[in-house]
Amino acid sequence: MDRNSLLGIQPFFLKLTYDACNIYCPLGFARQTLKIEFVYYTLLNLSMMHRHTPLTNLQLVSMCLVSVLTEYGPCAVISGQQQTDGSWPDDSSAGGQLRRGYEGAFAMQVTHVITVSRSHLAKCEP
Amino acid sequence: MPSVSRDEKQFVALLQTVADGLDHAVWTGTKKSVSATTMRPCRSCNCTSSERRVVYDFLDANCPRLVTTTTSHLRDMALVAKNSKYSKFLGVSAGRTAFAGIVPGMPFQFVEHAVSDYACHNTLEGITKHEVQLSHAHLFKDVRHALTYEIWSDLVSKLPLVEEDRRARPQVTPKESFHPDRSLLWSAAHTKVYALNSVALLEPYIDASDVIWQSWVAHCDMLYRMFATGFTCHSILALHKSILEHYTLFTKAYPTGELPKNMWNLHMAMDIVRNGTPAHNSCIRMESGHRYFKQLNNSGSINKKSQIETMARRYCRHKAYNQYVLQTGERATKSELVQGMGIRSQIEHNLLEDSGLQQLLLQCDSVLAFLASGETTLLVTTWPRVKYFNHEVVPGRAMSIVNRDGELVVGHVVTVIELTQLGPFFVVYHRYTSGVVNADYVVTSSLTTEELIVEFNTQDLTFLTNMFPRTDTDRSRIVWH
Numbered sequence: 382m383d384r385n386s387l388l389g390i391q392p393f394f395l396k397l398t399y400d401a402c403n404i405y406c407p408l409g410f411a412r413q414t415l416k417i418e419f420v421y422y423t424l425l426n427l428s429m430m431h432r433h434t435p436l437t438n439l440q441l442v443s444m445c446l447v448s449v450l451t452e453y454g455p456c457a458v459i460s461g462q463q464q465t466d467g468s469w470p471d472d473s474s475a476g477g478q479l480r481r482g483y484e485g486a487f488a489m490q491v492t493h494v495i496t497v498s499r500s501h502l503a504k505c506e507p
Numbered sequence: 508m509p510s511v512s513r514d515e516k517q518f519v520a521l522l523q524t525v526a527d528g529l530d531h532a533v534w535t536g537t538k539k540s541v542s543a544t545t546m547r548p549c550r551s552c553n554c555t556s557s558e559r560r561v562v563y564d565f566l567d568a569n570c571p572r573l574v575t576t577t578t579s580h581l582r583d584m585a586l587v588a589k590n591s592k593y594s595k596f597l598g599v600s601a602g603r604t605a606f607a608g609i610v611p612g613m614p615f616q617f618v619e620h621a622v623s624d625y626a627c628h629n630t631l632e633g634i635t636k637h638e639v640q641l642s643h644a645h646l647f648k649d650v651r652h653a654l655t656y657e658i659w660s661d662l663v664s665k666l667p668l669v670e671e672d673r674r675a676r677p678q679v680t681p682k683e684s685f686h687p688d689r690s691l692l693w694s695a696a697h698t699k700v701y702a703l704n705s706v707a708l709l710e711p712y713i714d715a716s717d718v719i720w721q722s723w724v725a726h727c728d729m730l731y732r733m734f735a736t737g738f739t740c741h742s743i744l745a746l747h748k749s750i751l752e753h754y755t756l757f758t759k760a761y762p763t764g765e766l767p768k769n770m771w772n773l774h775m776a777m778d779i780v781r782n783g784t785p786a787h788n789s790c791i792r793m794e795s796g797h798r799y800f801k802q803l804n805n806s807g808s809i810n811k812k813s814q815i816e817t818m819a820r821r822y823c824r825h826k827a828y829n830q831y832v833l834q835t836g837e838r839a840t841k842s843e844l845v846q847g848m849g850i851r852s853q854i855e856h857n858l859l860e861d862s863g864l865q866q867l868l869l870q871c872d873s874v875l876a877f878l879a880s881g882e883t884t885l886l887v888t889t890w891p892r893v894k895y896f897n898h899e900v901v902p903g904r905a906m907s908i909v910n911r912d913g914e915l916v917v918g919h920v921v922t923v924i925e926l927t928q929l930g931p932f933f934v935v936y937h938r939y940t941s942g943v944v945n946a947d948y949v950v951t952s953s954l955t956t957e958e959l960i961v962e963f964n965t966q967d968l969t970f971l972t973n974m975f976p977r978t979d980t981d982r983s984r985i986v987w988h
Contacts, residue, residue: 396524396525397524397525398524398525398526398790398793399524399526399530399534400526400527400530400790400793400794400797401529401530402794402797402800402801404800404801404804404814405804406804406811407804407805407806407807413811415814415815417800417815418530419796419797419800421793421796433789433792433793436795436796437826439792439793439796441796441819441822444815444818444819445815446815447533450533451533455533455534
């Protein structure tokens with residue numbers, strides 16, 4: 382991309398943050414304990430003061446079990462299931478949006494919170 | 508400052524990813540375990556558990572240990588993929604990394620460097636809490652010191668309020684319930700406030716010749732330098748020196764008490780050069796986002812069979828409700844759940860469509876301001892990874908930049924010093940003042956945001972260039988690429 386093509390382009394910069402959290406069953410620890418991975422993004426164009434405060438500027442893009450993450454890999458969680466021809470789905474996942482953005486077609490409209498379960502990744506190569 | 512038209516084409520880039528130590532290991536494919544018995548606990552230099560007591564200077568070109576680079580990391584991952592037994596010795600997991608599939612065609616090494624190891628998290632949640640515990644157990648017990656629990660609790664009650672949460676300050680546990688090992692249930696922000704004020708508060712009651720006290724003073728000095736919002740080459744070296752001094756004193760005070768995270772700290776200066784300041788890479792604030800899910804789960808009102816999906820759905824309603832209140836200014840008249848569902852029906856299908864980035868973009872006009880006219884080259888100070896845009900900041904070209912005071916500065920580029928392929932770089936330029944070239948060199952950096960704009964003289968420029976030599980000609984032990 383040369384300098385002239387930068388004219389008229391609005392750049393957005395994202396920062397992904399991921400962290401795991403233990404969620405306990407309110408009936409008791411013996412019932413169930415889930416370790417869930419949360420993936421958030423923030424807009425780096427915002428100033429430092431507004432980037433993390435308030436928490437409404439923090440957007441959740443994905444959440445899944447840590448066991449799913451370690452079994453199938455974080456790439457599948459972020460980008461979805463890889464196609465048989467090696468391409469990646471152009472869906473509403475964070476990875477799909479980033480791919481579209483990298484090609485200059487980022488619409489900034491569809492940002493789902495995606496949940497990934499084992500059934501969704503059943504065909505994905507571990 | 509020109510206005511930014513909303514019809515312009517949008518472009519997005521994932522510039523940075525942040526995680527704490529364990530999640531960083533999961534996403535980059537390095538070894539996850541950081542216990543004292545781990546064979547190779549440090550992912551930066553892959554040292555053994557016995558070598559971590561040695562204080563290495565990793566900014567020294569003659570350092571006997573090699574620092575892991577992108578190339579060596581990829582090579583190790585390839586070796587482990589062929590034979591998993593290498594995983595034990597190379598400290599690399601045999602898994603795929605996260606970002607190889609996000610942007611097809613993007614070389615992996617461009618992305619791997621964007622994953623920053625959050626040094627502050629390791630420090631505040633790890634070694635600072637650990638050293639508070641060790642030092643208090645000693646200071647309360649040693650008869651040379653006049654410090655008692657009553658004096659200490661009185662001093663803690665005078666601490667300033669936590670910056671992020673002005674309603675709270677570090678709380679003191681009652682003496683009868685004070686844990687025997689002196690562990691404190693403080694958050695990272697509370698620990699930071701206590702550490703930065705503890706030296707001045709406790710100094711009158713402590714014997715200054717105590718080596719444990721000297722270690723704690725060096726620790727606090729390191730913390731103070733680490734949380735700076737901007738660094739110059741001199742301040743990075745000063746931070747590195749204080750880290751080495753603290754680790755030397757710490758190993759002297761506690762011969763067997765060090766954590767693997769103490770070893771990680773030796774890489775902090777280089778990590779700052781690669782990934783930016785720790786204050787900007789904070790992931791502690793993101794952990795506050797878990798509070799909603801914990802409260803939601805403890806309320807007992809979610810479906811336990813599809814718990815994650817239920818939490819995600821409720822989170823969408825929660826965000827939509829907050830956005831509805833923000834836009835309309837109306838207070839809630841019904842329950843949050845009902846209001847959220849009402850907005851869902853209005854927006855029809857996607858709750859976050861109008862409540863997410865679009866609204867955030869309206870707030871950042873001042874940050875998004877960029878100029879393009881004539882020979883003026885675009886350079887936005889909030890670009891930590893301008894390589895994504897193939898910036899053409901070349902010597903001789905005019906440039907403009909918005910400094911930390913919001914003023915537009917115009918000059919022409921003298922030289923560009925690139926430290927890594929994708930990472931930080933310095934731009935040295937002459938500044939125009941009233942149409943006349945100012946003789947001073949001005950150096951700006953992509954390390955941080957607009958805070959880091961400092962003026963250098965010729966001597967500093969020579970020093971800076973010598974400190975970070977280019978890798979294509981230099982064969983030093985520390986490989987920049």
